Amino acid sequence: xxxxxxxxxxxxxxxxxxxxxxxxxxxxxxxxxxxxxxxxxxxxxxxxxxxxxxxxxxxxxxxxxxxxxxxxxxxxxxxxxxxxxxxxxxxxxxxxxxxxxxxxxxxxxxxxxxxxxxxxxxxxxxxxxxxxxxxxxxxxxxxxxxxxxxxxxxxxxxxxxxxxxxxxxxxxxxxxxxxxxxxxxxxxxxxxxxxxxxxxxxxxxxxxxxxxxxxxxxxxxxxxxxxxxxxxxxxxxxxxxxxxxxxxxxxxxxx
Amino acid sequence: xxxxxxxxxxxxxxxxxxxxxxxxxxxxxxxxxxxxxxxxxxxxxxxxxxxxxxxxxxxxxxxxxxxxxxxxxxxxxxxxxxxxxxxxxxxxxxxxxxxxxxxxxxxxxxxxxxxxxxxxxxxxxxxxxxxxxxxxxxxxxxxxxxxxxxxxxxxxxxxxxxxxxxxxxxxxxxxxxxxxxxxxxxxxxxxxxxxxxxxxxxxxxxxxxxxxxxxxxxxxxxxxxxxxxxxxxxxxxxxxxxxxxxxxxxxxxxxxxxxxxxxxxxxxxxxxxxxxxxxxxxxxxxxxxxxxxxxxxxxxxxxxxxxxxxxxxxxxxxxxxxxxxxxxxxxxxxxxxxxxxxxxxxxxxxxxxxxxxxxxxxxxxxxxxxxxxxxxxxxxxxxxxxxxxxxxxxxxxxxxxxxxxxxxxxxxxxxxxxxxxxxxxxxxxxxxxxxxxxxxxxxxxxxxxxxxxxxxxxxxxxxxxxxxxxxxxxxxxxxxxxxxxxxxxxxxxxxxxxxxxxxxxxxxxxxxxxxxxxxxxxxxxxxxxxxxxxxxxxxxxxxxxxxxxxxxxxxxxxxxxxxxxxxxxxxxxxxxxxxxxxxxxxxxxxxxxxxxxxxxxxxxxxxxxxxxxxxxxxxxxxxxxxxxxxxxxxxxxxxxxx
Numbered sequence: 001x002x003x004x005x006x007x008x009x010x011x012x013x014x015x016x017x018x019x020x021x022x023x024x025x026x027x028x029x030x031x032x033x034x035x036x037x038x039x040x041x042x043x044x045x046x047x048x049x050x051x052x053x054x055x056x057x058x059x060x061x062x063x064x065x066x067x068x069x070x071x072x073x074x075x076x077x078x079x080x081x082x083x084x085x086x087x088x089x090x091x092x093x094x095x096x097x098x099x100x101x102x103x104x105x106x107x108x109x110x111x112x113x114x115x116x117x118x119x120x121x122x123x124x125x126x127x128x129x130x131x132x133x134x135x136x137x138x139x140x141x142x143x144x145x146x147x148x149x150x151x152x153x154x155x156x157x158x159x160x161x162x163x164x165x166x167x168x169x170x171x172x173x174x175x176x177x178x179x180x181x182x183x184x185x186x187x188x189x190x191x192x193x194x195x196x197x198x199x200x201x202x203x204x205x206x207x208x209x210x211x212x213x214x215x216x217x218x219x220x221x222x223x224x225x226x227x228x229x230x231x232x233x234x235x236x237x238x239x240x241x242x243x244x245x246x247x248x249x250x251x252x253x254x255x
Numbered sequence: 256x257x258x259x260x261x262x263x264x265x266x267x268x269x270x271x272x273x274x275x276x277x278x279x280x281x282x283x284x285x286x287x288x289x290x291x292x293x294x295x296x297x298x299x300x301x302x303x304x305x306x307x308x309x310x311x312x313x314x315x316x317x318x319x320x321x322x323x324x325x326x327x328x329x330x331x332x333x334x335x336x337x338x339x340x341x342x343x344x345x346x347x348x349x350x351x352x353x354x355x356x357x358x359x360x361x362x363x364x365x366x367x368x369x370x371x372x373x374x375x376x377x378x379x380x381x382x383x384x385x386x387x388x389x390x391x392x393x394x395x396x397x398x399x400x401x402x403x404x405x406x407x408x409x410x411x412x413x414x415x416x417x418x419x420x421x422x423x424x425x426x427x428x429x430x431x432x433x434x435x436x437x438x439x440x441x442x443x444x445x446x447x448x449x450x451x452x453x454x455x456x457x458x459x460x461x462x463x464x465x466x467x468x469x470x471x472x473x474x475x476x477x478x479x480x481x482x483x484x485x486x487x488x489x490x491x492x493x494x495x496x497x498x499x500x501x502x503x504x505x506x507x508x509x510x511x512x513x514x515x516x517x518x519x520x521x522x523x524x525x526x527x528x529x530x531x532x533x534x535x536x537x538x539x540x541x542x543x544x545x546x547x548x549x550x551x552x553x554x555x556x557x558x559x560x561x562x563x564x565x566x567x568x569x570x571x572x573x574x575x576x577x578x579x580x581x582x583x584x585x586x587x588x589x590x591x592x593x594x595x596x597x598x599x600x601x602x603x604x605x606x607x608x609x610x611x612x613x614x615x616x617x618x619x620x621x622x623x624x625x626x627x628x629x630x631x632x633x634x635x636x637x638x639x640x641x642x643x644x645x646x647x648x649x650x651x652x653x654x655x656x657x658x659x660x661x662x663x664x665x666x667x668x669x670x671x672x673x674x675x676x677x678x679x680x681x682x683x684x685x686x687x688x689x690x691x692x693x694x695x696x697x698x699x700x701x702x703x704x705x706x707x708x709x710x711x712x713x714x715x716x717x718x719x720x721x722x723x724x725x726x727x728x729x730x731x732x733x734x735x736x737x738x739x740x741x742x743x744x745x746x747x748x749x750x751x752x753x754x755x756x757x758x759x760x761x762x763x764x765x766x767x768x769x770x771x772x773x774x775x776x777x778x779x780x781x782x783x784x785x786x787x788x789x790x791x792x793x794x795x796x797x798x799x800x801x802x803x804x805x806x807x808x809x810x811x812x813x814x815x816x817x818x819x820x821x822x823x824x825x826x827x828x829x830x831x832x833x834x835x836x837x838x839x840x841x842x843x844x845x846x847x848x849x850x851x852x853x854x855x856x857x858x859x860x861x862x863x864x865x866x867x868x869x870x871x872x873x874x875x876x877x878x879x880x881x882x883x884x885x886x887x888x889x890x891x892x893x894x895x896x897x
Contacts, residue, residue, distance in 0.1 A: 034514055038283075
């Protein structure tokens with residue numbers, strides 16, 4: 001016989017907004033939980049009219065999609081929020097961005113198109129750039145050639161249940177070397193699998209097959225997330241919502 | 256160049272450690288000022304992990320107060336975990352502040368706030384990582400002045416070798432005075448070097464400079480005398496007291512970390528001081544008199560703080576929050592204001608009475624009803640008279656039952672064991688009480704799933720309390736009593752399964768006891784333990800009782816004293832206590848009389864309601880109790896936004 005919450009049920013969700021945000025600079029060391037807390041507090045400070053779940057401990061309606069690992073920076077993190085009152089997406093973006101600490105930057109906000117499917121369904125790959133301090137681009141090129149020639153490269157990965165062997169080669173859709181002298185950059189597109197193959201795993205795989213070992217820790221930036229198309233491009237997951245919006249506005253204009 | 260950021264060298268190390276976010280700063284409401292724009296640079300340290308230190312109110316208050324001054328800046332630093340400390344040593348990166356990642360070594364003042372003595376080894380670790388000589392005598396005028404504050408500073412003797420000074424009492428005004436002195440000394444070309452700076456600081460009200468007080472010991476190992484070594488510093492140092500809390504509404508913009516911390520809420524201090532007179536409670540003794548923040552002052556701090564932080568919960572802090580003269584109105588009007596905003600209000604209170612339940616009901620009407628906590632502290636009525644926290648068993652059971660009847664499913668009861676005059680029977684009454692509470696609670700609420708958690712820890716006698724003379728119970732005694740208590744609770748499974756028991760074993764308390772009532776000789780023990788790897792002594796996974804015991808045996812033997820001498824030994828009335836020259840305002844004779852009355856189980860009244868100046872604080876310190884009611888009320892907030 002649980003005590004039931006008094007009063008009317010919370011107002012329903014009337015608008016869903018999808019946001020892209022970046023984590024930059026020192027805030028790359030924030031974990032997903034850290035970011036989630038910061039975002040929830042910023043939503044309160046900026047007085048975004050969030051919809052809440054019903055029940056005794058109401059939670060604001062927020063869903064996060066595939067968070068970048070602690071230590072990795074990102075230009076392409078996504079979340080979806082449910083609002084109890086309609087708001088202009090750009091105003092929400094600006095207000096939220098202003099109330100977040102510098103380094104968590106809200107870059108885009110679009111309204112989710114009706115019947116357009118979930119955001120998570122539009123993401124199955126990520127594009128990374130991984131800076132390898134102390135490594136020459138040519139060294140990286142050679143190591144990549146060895147790596148890409150393999151069908152499988154097993155690395156030990158730390159998971160919740162201890163060390164686990166994963167194949168770091170299979171999910172890699174493409175990989176190229178770039179950067180400058182003494183500071184090679186690995187551009188890599190990785191498909192989402194479980195357990196996830198992350199930048200550290202790819203770097204570990206290069207150490208395993210080609211003894212490529214940067215003298216100090218690599219710095220990874222997730223540049224994009226989305227659906228990997230046949231041409232090897234990672235599509236913008238907010239594209240369909242934006243297109244629907246434009247179409248919709250176009251129809252209004254025509255009337 | 257001083258004031259330079261260490262971040263570029265720190266960053267590669269952060270990729271290799273646990274929870275790196277705790278070292279990067281950038282919290283909401285954090286401040287970074289330009290180094291060269293100010294005369295005095297303060298590094299403020301909480302000597303424990305970031306997650307514990309960040310929410311600390313004292314540090315947050317001083318951080319804001321100092322940063323508001325145009326001629327000063329303050330940055331924060333916390334204890335670094337061993338994984339990062341090892342990397343910092345390997346790469347020559349010093350102890351840094353999290354705000355601008357400046358080297359602590361570069362600051363003028365390093366202020367360290369000690370809520371507990373178990374942070375002492377972390378002080379040594381931070382000094383060493385910073386490249387500051389461990390011993391105050393080895394520092395020169397280029398090193399920061401190391402200042403201890405917080406409750407433990409009321410007996411800083413165990414760390415007297417490592418700190419340059421200690422500030423007694425409230426810090427809000429004292430840090431300003433210290434800043435003025437440091438600034439004047441620097442601007443006049445540092446005359447007389449470090450010695451002169453410290454002499455000037457020693458003349459600031461509330462500032463104690465241990466090096467100007469010499470301690471001699473008698474043949475029995477006890478202190479013979481403490482004498483000042485300069486005529487121009489006070490022989491006794493008195494504490495600081497902020498009299499009007501409304502004038503100091505800090506923190507105005509509380510820090511909000513990205514990392515998880517131990518308190519995921521903001522806090523507003525609703526009053527300072529407590530005159531309930533619980534004899535075990537050092538905080539209640541050294542923070543007298545009671546000074547209330549007014550209801551309107553509280554209202555505006557809650558409003559401003561929530562807007563500045565986005566927190567969902569506000570704690571109304573004090574030593575016994577239900578005692579605020581206008582608490583019923585504060586609770587009702589705040590609950591009215593925040594109705595329908597998913598804002599939780601909580602009131603940490605130690606009172607055991609029905610009024611407390613009423614308040615808790617009021618505060619929780621907007622949101623979450625977590626558990627309710629009561630702190631009877633002593634298991635039997637007899638021992639509660641000894642500690643002067645009188646509540647009858649009937650009242651206690653009735654109060655807890657009322658809570659269950661009001662829909663609270665989880666009640667926590669706080670107790671101590673090892674109190675003076677305690678026997679096994681006193682502790683066993685806790686089990687009887689818990690059983691009765693569950694029986695009555697099941698009946699009153701008509702449900703079987705109510706729970707009661709008994710939380711119990713060993714009592715540590717503290718300086719400036721009536722129990723400062725008491726012999727501390729040994730670790731064996733504590734562990735024995737906890738064992739019999741557990742057996743008694745588990746005796747009847749049908750009831751026992753509704754009762755949880757949380758306890759700490761007796762060993763850490765013994766070391767806390769050594770550090771609490773120790774004198775300067777204990778400094779050698781602290782240093783030895785630190786040299787042998789002692790860090791984070793407040794964390795069971797890092798604390799090593801054996802290391803402390805071995806270090807105490809070896810380092811204290813040459814003085815003819817030992818661990819027991821400092822802990823389990825009862826002191827006599829004429830013994831010079833290591834903190835006698837530090838003045839909390841409490842009259843030593845009054846404390847002794849109160850100790851004697853404790854032994855004869857006599858109670859003492861609260862001076863808030865029965866005028867009494869016997870403890871000595873108000874006459875000595877020139878202070879007065881400041882309480883309401885003010886007759887004011889909280890108006891509804893103007894609705895901003897939506």
